[in-house]
Amino acid sequence: MLPRSETGLATAQPLTLDGITHSYGGGLAVDNVTLEVKGGEFVALLGPSGCGKTTLLRIVAGFIEQGNGKIIIGDRPIDTLPPSKREIGIVFQNYALFPHMTVTQNIAYGLAARGESRKLQEERVAEMLAIVQLETLADRKPRQLSGGQQQRVALARALAIRPRILLLDEPFAALDKNLRLDMQIEIKRLQRQFALTAIMVTHDQDEAMAIADRIAVMSQGRIEQLGTPVQIYDEPASLFVNGFIGSSNLLAGTVEAATAEGYRVALSTSTSWTVPSRQNFAPGAPVLVSVRPEQMTLADEAGEGRFPVSLKLSLPIGGELIHDVTAPDGTSLKVAVPRRPGVASSRAETAFCALADHARPSLFAKP
Amino acid sequence: MQRSTLSDVTYNWIVGLLAGLGILILVAPVIIVIATSFTTSQTLRFPPPDLSLRWYRELFDPVRSAPIHTAAWNSVWVAFVATVVGAVLSVLAALAITRVSRPSARLLEASFLSPLILPSLSYGLAALMFFSVLGIRPSLNLLIAGHLVVIAPFVFRTTLASLTQLDPALLEASANLGASRFYGFRRITLPLIAPGIAAGCFLAFISSMDNVPVSLFLSNARTGMLPIRMWGMMESTLDVRIAAIAGVLILATLLLMIVMDRLTGLTKRMSA
Incomplete structure (x- = not known):
């Protein structure tokens, strides 16, 4: 018997993946993945297609038997x-709703399959319909519902069996963009309400950032980095994570010396920056410095740590102004600055590019 | 609206003409045979001099048309049993074949479908020789076995088509929700492929009803089948009851087709 909280629901169970390895044919799809998801935690597996995230999810669900490793709930x-x-x-x-059944029958399916009494089925369906606010659509067939409504039914059906773990496979891919945020909030709410440990597979970093407590960025069957959305964004552990999450500018350079504040790097744009890093670099090592566009600014005058750039294009995107600039050595950079109302482009043809206050550039060995 | 050029008009005319010709060729014989069945005359002549139900009365006379009735019931019985047995076997075969991706499954699929292209006459002769080597005498059961081989592929094919259209995620969802394989089959797979099975059964039944080549070899005087009987009447007496039989068959098929279409969207399936 599972421990129950006062709400009558099982308390959240941790999920542990221990050294999961799986190969298709010749190639490794999942390569020795170890991941501990705490009870009630929401973890997103984020990565490009073919990185093994879906295979991992299907292994947890039991649709694929892993070659090696253990899954523990x-x-x-x-x-x-x-x-x-x-x-x-x-x-x-795509929700995989049963097309020939009504919303009610879909939600009751898991209970019926377990041979639960008709009374319990009815009660649970009514409860689930209320939770996902679909009471009025109980007798509709899936094809008569909108995408958002179908997803609510899929959620209700999955939660009706009171699962211990919730897996979500690209849950927002089929939804209109402005509906996504609503459903993200909805899913987060239900996950909390049902005290569920959840894993979501997605290739969309915004989704992962919005909904997950922690993100596991995957590439080539391995977890490249596991951390909170902020950690992943601010301190990418590898060039891959850096490139996959958000946008960033890469500046080539050479390590000059290690100082108390970090490594002094001579940039190819004929200036030098001091960049802190947890990794070790020897003087003379070729490196790449990564800076987020919003952590750079443009100044009118030259100064320390600044290099001249020529302005190619300015795009007013909402509250930001994105400048596309080119350094003398040909490096193309994006600089995002807050846009003042009424301003649609920059004033000058040339400017000086610098790190913004509190900027946190990352340092990577040049591959 | 764009103005149509001369070549558009010519094109439309030619296509329209061909379509009209096609419909004429398809429908005209049916109209002629139905019109002839209502004739008052003693012979199969078109156009009929006058209209009456004379030959239908003759056809439904239990005494004078007894051999025709026997043959008709034989045909219906053989078609019915062969379809039911064929449906069960075909559905099982299709389920197995869609589940296995080995090349051997493709080979089996091709061989199960092969009666559709194998000349039925060759098969009829082969079946006759085979069964006589085994020492099995012609009987209705033998006819059922013979028809089964020729008509089961119809059900097999439509079932296979339905199964390949079935989203595998539905069965994963079913399993994930705690359903056993059999429960999932009963509540998900079967209801979703049922229209395909029904459409195949309809085609199989009709195909058995007017099968001549196999019946020709496997039936004898006691196990007369309707199409063979009709051909016999045609050769010997030019009996107008043949036209009446044709009329009844056309009407029955039409009714069955309307019912099937209502139930399963047969026409959509046949064109797919």
């Missing part, structure tokens, strides 16, 4: 259990 390994016994709720990419 709470303190119980579930590797030998078939998908039907794992008590994991899934929201499928």
Whole structure:
């Protein structure tokens, strides 16, 4: 018997992936992934297509049997259990609603399959319909629903069996952009309400940033970095993570010396910056300095740490003005500055590019 | 609206003409045979001199048309049993074949479909020789077995098509929600492929009803089948009841088709 909280729901169970490895044919799809998801935590597996995130999700669900490694929910390994016994709720990419059944029948399916009484089925369906606010659409078929409504049904169906873990496979890919935020909030709310440990697979960094407590950035079957959205954004652990999350400017340079504040790097733009880093670099090592566009500014005059750039283009994007500038050595950079109302472009043809206050550039060995 | 050029007009005329010709060729014989079935005359002549239900009365006379009735019931019974048995076997085969991706499955698929292209006459002869080597005498059951081979592929094909259109994520969802394989089959797979099975059964039934080549080899005087009987009447007496039988068959098929279309969208499936 699972421990129950006062709400009558099971308390959130941690999920542990221990050394999961899986290969298709010749190639490794998942390469020794170890991940501990705390009870009630929301983790996003983020990565480009083919990085192994979907395979990992399907292994957890039991649709694929991993070549190696263990999956543990709470303190119980579930590797030998078939998908039907794992008590994991899934929201499928295209929802996979049963097209010939009504909303009610879809939600009741898991309960009916377990042979629950008709009375319990009715009660649970009514409860779930109320939770996802679909009471009025109970007798509709899935094709008569909008994308957002279908997703609510998929959620209700997954949660009706009171799962211990919730898996979401690209849950927002099929939704209109302005509906996504609503559904992200909705899913986050339900995840909290049901005290669920959740894993979401996505290739969309904004989704991952918005909804996840922690993000595991994956590439080529491995977890490149695991951390909070802020950590991932501010302190990318590798060039891949740096490039995949947000946009950034890469400046080539050479390490001159290690100082108390960080490494002094001579940039190819004929200036030098001091960049802190946790990694070790020897003097003379070729490096790349990565700076987010919003951590750079443009100044009118030359000064220390500034280099001249010529302005190519300015794009007013909402509250920001994005300048496309080119340094003398040909490096192309994007600089994002807050836009003052009424201003649509920059004033000068040439300017001086500098790090903004509190900028936190990252240093990577040049590949 | 764009003005149509001369070549557009010519094109439309030619296509329209061809379509009209096609419909004429398809429909005209049906109209002629139905009109002839209402004739008052003693012969199969078109146009009929006058209209009456004379030959239908003759056809439904239990005494004078007893051999025709026997043959008709034989045909219906053989078609019915062959379709039911064929449907069960075909659905099982299609389920297995869609689940396996090995090349051997493709080979099996091709061989299960092969009766559709194999000349039925060759098969009829082969079946006759095969069964006589085994020492099995012609009977209705033998006819059922013979028809089964020729008509089961219809159900197999439509079922296979339905199964390949079935989203595999639905069965994953079913399993994930705690359903056993059999429960998922009963509540997800079967309801979703049922229209495909029904459409295949309809085609199989009709195909068995007017199968001549296999019946020709496997039936004898006691196990007369309707198409063979009709051909016999045609050769010997030019009996106008043949036209009446044709009329009844056309009407029955039409009704069955309307019912099927209502139930399963058959026409959509046949064109797919």
